[in-house]
Amino acid sequence: MKKIIRVWDLPIRLFHWLLLIAIVLSFITVKIGGNAMELHGRVGYCVLTLIVFRICWGFVGSYHARFTNFMPSPTGLFGYLSGKTKAGLGHNPLGALSVLALLLSVGVQAVTGLFANDDIAFEGPFAKYVSNGVVGLMTSIHHANEWVLIALIALHLCAILYYQKFKSENLIKPMLLGDKEIDPSEEAKYLPADLGQASKDGGLQRGFALLLLSLIAVVLGYFITG
Ligand code: HEM
Numbered sequence: 001m002k003k004i005i006r007v008w009d010l011p012i013r014l015f016h017w018l019l020l021i022a023i024v025l026s027f028i029t030v031k032i033g034g035n036a037m038e039l040h041g042r043v044g045y046c047v048l049t050l051i052v053f054r055i056c057w058g059f060v061g062s063y064h065a066r067f068t069n070f071m072p073s074p075t076g077l078f079g080y081l082s083g084k085t086k087a088g089l090g091h092n093p094l095g096a097l098s099v100l101a102l103l104l105s106v107g108v109q110a111v112t113g114l115f116a117n118d119d120i121a122f123e124g125p126f127a128k129y130v131s132n133g134v135v136g137l138m139t140s141i142h143h144a145n146e147w148v149l150i151a152l153i154a155l156h157l158c159a160i161l162y163y164q165k166f167k168s169e170n171l172i173k174p175m176l177l178g179d180k181e182i183d184p185s186e187e188a189k190y191l192p193a194d195l196g197q198a199s200k201d202g203g204l205q206r207g208f209a210l211l212l213l214s215l216i217a218v219v220l221g222y223f224i225t226g
């Protein structure tokens with residue numbers, strides 16, 4: 001019988017799919033330009049809220065969401081690449097690197113946006129507090145990082161496709177529904193300790209996540225509108 005293990009709690013899954021929607025919207029609004037730039041900024045604040053939430057959840061969230069449980073060490077990474085170390089149920093060491101790079105790049109994009117200026121009619125809410133030099137620098141980083149972000153997203157999608165096609169591992173279903181289904185024949189692929197590690201995903205955990213997200217949104221909203 002297959003083992004069914006909750007890997008991605010609801011907060012992580014919602015974080016992921018809302019982040020995807022928000023990033024697509026921020027690219028669409030910037031291409032429309034003009035009045036849509038206001039919306040670009042607002043969507044950007046949502047991205048910032050999501051990223052700050054994800055960082056906090058990486059410390060206080062469920063088992064597989066915690067950075068300490070997937071942060072790769074050089075030995076772990078080389079062991080995984082050479083096939084000597086087994087994978088855990090959450091992000092594997094290589095996937096973890098790409099996840100951390102994605103979080104960093106998205107975070108940089110949202111923060112630099114707060115200080116950016118389009119030289120027409122729209123600027124981030126903090127641009128007025130810093131010198132023109134800083135605004136110019138932040139705007140340049142916002143532009144350059146666009147391509148880093150696009151490259152990381154492309155890599156992310158290629159990796160998921162690779163696992164699907166060449167390793168017969170569907171990573172998308174657990175990110176949608178939360179559970180990994182492990183066939184007894186596949187158990188040897190995973191760390192034995194990890195097979196007993198499910199992520200907590202009950203009402204209390206979800207309520208706590210909602211409270212945390214709301215608190216972050218209120219605090220960021222206070223600074224952004226203040
Ligand atoms: C993660 C969220 C964000 C993404 C993915 C994003 C993406 C982009 C992209 C692709 C551009 C076009 C750059 C170009 O012309 O090549 C842009 C421009 C811009 N963004 Fe964002 N952005 C985000 C967040 C923000 C935020 C929070 C603000 C401010 C409230 C902001 C303010 C601006 C401004 C002012 C420009 C115009 C810069 C210019 O045309 O010189 N962005 N953004």
Ligand code: HEM
Pocket residue numbers: 012015016019020023024054065090091092095099102103106153156157160171172173175
């Ligand atoms: C804007 C585009 C996207 C961004 C920025 C993005 C970002 C991320 C991030 C940050 C994670 C780590 C989740 C966490 O632990 O917090 C992740 C994981 C994941 N994403 Fe995305 N994602 C994007 C698009 C997609 C799309 C289109 C799909 C599927 C078709 C997808 C499927 C997945 C899957 C399956 C995982 C889990 C990978 C694993 O098992 O290690 N992502 N993504």
